[in-house]
Amino acid sequence: MPPSNSTNSRDTILDAAAAILTKHGVSNVSIQATATAAGITKAGLIYHFKTRDELLSALLERMVTELDAQIGIPVSDQPQIVSPQAKIAELVDFTFDMPASQKQLLANMLVAATAHPHLLPQVQALFSRGYDALGRSPNPALFQLLSLAMDGLLLLELLQLHKFTPDQRAAMRETLLELARELP
Secondary structure, eight states: OOOOHHHHHHHHHHHHHHHHHHHHOGGGOOHHHHHHHHTSOHHHHHHHOSSHHHHHHHHHHHHHHHHHHHTTOOSSSSOOOOOHHHHHHHHHHHHHHOOHHHHHHHHHHHHHHHHSGGGHHHHHHHHHHHHHHHTTSSSHHHHHHHHHHHHHHHHHHHTTSOOOOHHHHHHHHHHHHHHHHHOO
């Protein structure tokens, strides 16, 4: 069954908001700017999202769902049987191969979540699911520590606090994969 026009409009609006957020930051995501970028009227946008906060919350919710799928975090309470080594390898690929546009969107979304505290629980839940999944591995502290190292690397890059050279990144990537392969 094809998606309804309402779903298509909602996705178009969220795509427009994501584009604004990526390019111009959270302070420029407004109802009017998003409506204009989506090619709809302000009233058309308000039909889907009554406030800017609702729009930002829906955008973050969609991003979290996409990140969950990208890094293979189960969206239900059903435990998935995935080897911790495979999970670390997925996280390594996610961390080191992330396109620049996705990094920019994530960086701006982190700024939005810290500037708008009602958005923070969704981000916290994303991290909790990831660390909880690794916590069920044979050596939870070590697998969580490897994940923490990748999160730290990604956050340093997202927030532009440090830029590692390509050689440093390649060495870190190989070391993380090597450590994951050697673990029980």
